[in-house]
Amino acid sequence: MSVLRNDVPASLVVFLVAVPLSLGIAVASGAPIAAGLVAAVIGGVVAGAMGGSVVQVSGPAAGLALVVAELVHKFGWRVTCMITLLAGLLQLLLGLARVARAALGVSPAVVHGMLAGVGIVIALSQVHIVLGGKPQSSAVDNVLALPAQIVNHHGHAVLIGLLTVGVLLVWRRLPKVRVVPAPLAALLIAAVPAALLGCLTKVDLSGGFSSLQHPLLPQGEWFAVVSAVLLVALLAGVESLLTCVASDRMHSGPRANLDRELTAQGVANVISGACGGLPVAGVVVRTTTNVRAGARSRWSTVLHGVWILVFVTAFGWLIGLIPMEALAALLMFIGVQMVNLGHARNLRNHREMPIYFVTMAGVVVIGLAEGVAIGLGLAAMFALLRLTRVSVRARAADDGRWRIAVDGSLTFLAVPRLTKALAAVPSGAAVDLDLNIDFMDNAAFEALQAWRLEHERGGGTVDVDEVHSEWYVNAVSGTRTSQGKTHMRHDQWWLPWAHRRGSLDAASPSGAWQEPAHTDHADVSDRSDVPVGADARTAALGVAPVAGDAQADDDPALPGLMEGTREFQRRTAPLMRPLLHGMARRQAPTHLFIACADSRVVPNLITSSGPGDLFTTRNIGNLVPHATSAPPDESVTAAIEYAVGVLEVRTITVCGHSGCGAMAALLGTTPDLPGLRGWLRHGRPSLDRFRSFEESEGPLPDGGRLDLLCRINVMQQLDNLRTHPLVDDRVRSGRLELTGLYFDIGTARVHVLDEDGFVPVLERTATG
Incomplete structure (x- = not known):
């Protein structure tokens, strides 16, 4: 027909x-x-x-x-x-x-x-x-x-x-x-x-x-x-x-x-x-x-x-x-x-x-x-010119440190432009060299390496950071590199600012990897979340923390934030712009993610999610106040109502983590901060549940008490979610699912709550 x-x-x-x-x-x-x-x-x-x-x-x-x-x-x-x-x-x-x-x-x-x-x-x-x-x-x-x-x-x-x-x-x-x-x-x-x-x-x-x-x-x-x-x-x-x-x-x-x-x-x-x-x-x-x-x-x-x-x-x-x-x-x-x-x-x-x-x-x-x-x-010539197009920018910061950014394909055609920019750097200056390149030929490498050796002999320093595959590093060490152009690698975007700026000295003139000069190895051995004896390359990539924890004393937070924003605009925004353009008019997340405000917990990182996936609310202790709490907490309740009633999410996840400061305060002494003390009253049901467990099972070692309370707190917040009528109705009708996660910071492992308690995600996947 x-x-x-x-x-x-x-x-x-x-x-x-x-x-x-x-x-x-x-x-x-x-x-x-x-x-x-x-x-x-x-x-x-x-x-x-x-x-x-x-x-x-x-x-x-x-x-x-x-x-x-x-x-x-x-x-x-x-x-x-x-x-x-x-x-x-x-x-x-x-x-x-x-x-x-x-x-x-x-x-x-x-x-x-x-x-x-x-x-x-x-x-x-x-x-x-x-x-x-x-x-x-x-x-x-x-x-x-x-x-x-x-x-x-x-x-x-x-x-x-x-x-x-x-x-x-x-x-x-x-x-x-x-x-x-x-x-x-x-x-x-x-x-x-x-x-x-x-x-x-x-x-x-x-x-x-x-x-x-x-x-x-x-x-x-x-x-x-x-x-x-x-x-x-x-x-x-x-x-x-x-x-x-x-x-x-x-x-x-x-x-x-x-x-x-x-x-x-x-x-x-x-x-x-x-x-x-x-x-x-x-x-x-x-x-x-x-x-x-x-x-x-x-x-x-x-x-x-x-x-x-x-x-x-x-x-x-x-x-x-x-x-x-x-x-x-x-x-x-x-x-x-x-x-x-x-x-x-x-x-x-x-x-x-x-x-x-x-x-x-x-x-x-x-x-x-x-x-x-x-x-x-003519089309082939245009394609060749595009493939070999390069941008070289050099500027001096207020502190006298120079930043040179090279973007594109670094070939012999770019050597005149590269050497001109490098010649503008004064002798003895500290230089951050960002190589955002997808190819480097021998002529460009020799020009760059000759300048670096000469600059360092004159008392200057050069910190090289490669965004794409390590063309410069491999050339220094004599490692054979791929013949083709490489894709941008994303193995540094998750690093803290202090580990990205100046900590990656991509390769010394001798070809050996250098650990950050400001790394304090005593601090490394005292930290439970960093493996002792990590190799030099891992340390150079920034896993080893700097002295004074996540931010160096001479690196104020605001410059770090602005530099990170500029890095986003330069490297990440062009990749994300087509995606975000399509999302500009409306959002349609499928998950409400309730997490702690702890700076080490990054929801999109541990869930491998991107823009538009998670509707996130964060607070001290990843707490969900009881619906009948007095006085009521309108912030978390508003987020829940909007996510469930307007966005119609299908899942609500409460994510706790190890070493939670809010749970440690409940076990010890709450700091004399009125707002924090008032907020932590919403965590008392978790503490009561924890004490009942200790009374029935016996006391735990000090090292395990905090970890157990952090896990019990997740279970309690899931129960608190059911006290909200909108959530309870959706759960009963099968239109909404509640999930509990626990993130162990020291091992970088995510655990999921099931009928038997928290089970590591990798083990759960392997067995089920």
Whole structure:
């Protein structure tokens, strides 16, 4: 039913569009008129049935008209058919080798520029026919001869041409007649005055398909023939595959299989060349028409080819009524449309407009193959420049310390800029060198290493911090590095500020890792959360804490905060901006996460979550006041109500942690701070529950009492959550789940609460 309801009507619409376009492309190619119709039939039936896209329509393509015209002029039509056949064999082999996606590596700027250039050449040649004259041998000659053509040639041909173009321009603006495609309507309307005048050139389709000639092997010039085969195969294949990719954006059906599509295009071109037809390729205009007409399957494409075959066989004589001047006007109109400025505007955002216009100019002035080659070369040069682009910034801080930031790919091309920035650093200065690079060649390394050695001999210091893989470190140590560019590594974003600024001396001139100069090893051995005997590289990465805990005495908090903000803006914000842009209007978290305000507990870190995942509330002791507590606590209650009632979260998690200061205060003496003392009254139910446990199980060692209270506190807060009616109703109905977590800071291990108590997450995963 779907075929009858959707595909049959769509096939008729595509058929009406394909017939005039196929005739026009045959004329522009210098081929027999029937050759365009043969290619349309084979493209529809063969490529449609075998292709990798369910909606793509194949047939003679305007983008190949210029190539075919040159081949016909150089080799004759029968050899051109053999070139089409051989190009199809090549496409077939490439499709079977599954290399279709390699065609997508061609810059779209080159493809669009090529099509625009072909469109200009077609338009310039056909405008002479519209004016009653004959086209010249090249686009440049057509431009030079155009003034004389305009002055000297006026008459009925101009009238028919202008009438055809006028219909093409206004037809789509007439809503009641849109069912008839504009190209068909233009040719039919133009045929009326042509028949009345009786003096215009008509399309010659005498003999129909029987008039076609079979392919002929060339006599000599094999190098030129092989080049032509490669050109036709690649241009037709790339155009087909790009159209295939574009067709996936037009419908919601099955996605295209590019290798299958390329194989089908090869088979179609083999058959078309053998039958005396034009080269076949996927065509954007017909594919777009097919989708807009409501096609759902490949039956629409196949049937449109069948309709063309039936029409030419039964009603081919009607084609003889079409005036050549009308076809020329149609081709001129199509050629102008191929210069799509919308593509140029899209390319402008990626700074690829020069590639587009240079390719277009090369095709028009020199030739198709030469223009494409120039465009590909320019695209490769632009890509090389982008890959080797580097930014070097040097500035001095208020304390006299210099910061040099290098971003991009550090190659020999960047050495002059790098050495200029390094030369601005005064002798003896302390330098922070941030290498935000994804590649470093030997020339850049030698320049950087020579400057560092010289600077340190002069009494200066250089702290190197690499954001990407350690190109500089590996070069110093002689470690073999990857040949390719590397992705940004994220192994330092979680480090405290004091461990990131100045603590990573990436590599000494001798190649050995250096521990931070301000690290106090006595403090390290006294800390339970840092393994004793950690290797030098681990210490250099910042695991070993600085003296005085998380913040150095000479490093105030505010500069650390601002430096961290600047680091976010420079490194992280560009990566997150597309994601956050989509979240800017609303949030939709699935979890309410209630955690302690302890600075060592980072909810997004221990849950590997990102923006938009957790709705978080934090307080001293991760407490959830009882719903009936007096006076009530509106802060936590408001967060719960908003998360459950408005955001409709599915899970509420209470996360406690080891060494909680609030729980230690409950076990000992609460500090004489009125606000804190008032808040900790909400923790007394946890303390009472803990004491009941001790009375039944016996006293615990001092080291275990705090840990147990921290865990019991999580259980108590889950019970307190059920005292809130909104939460309790959702839990009873199965729309909300309560979860307890416990984070052991010293071992960096997360435990989850189940029926047997707290179980480490890794053990739970391994066993369950």
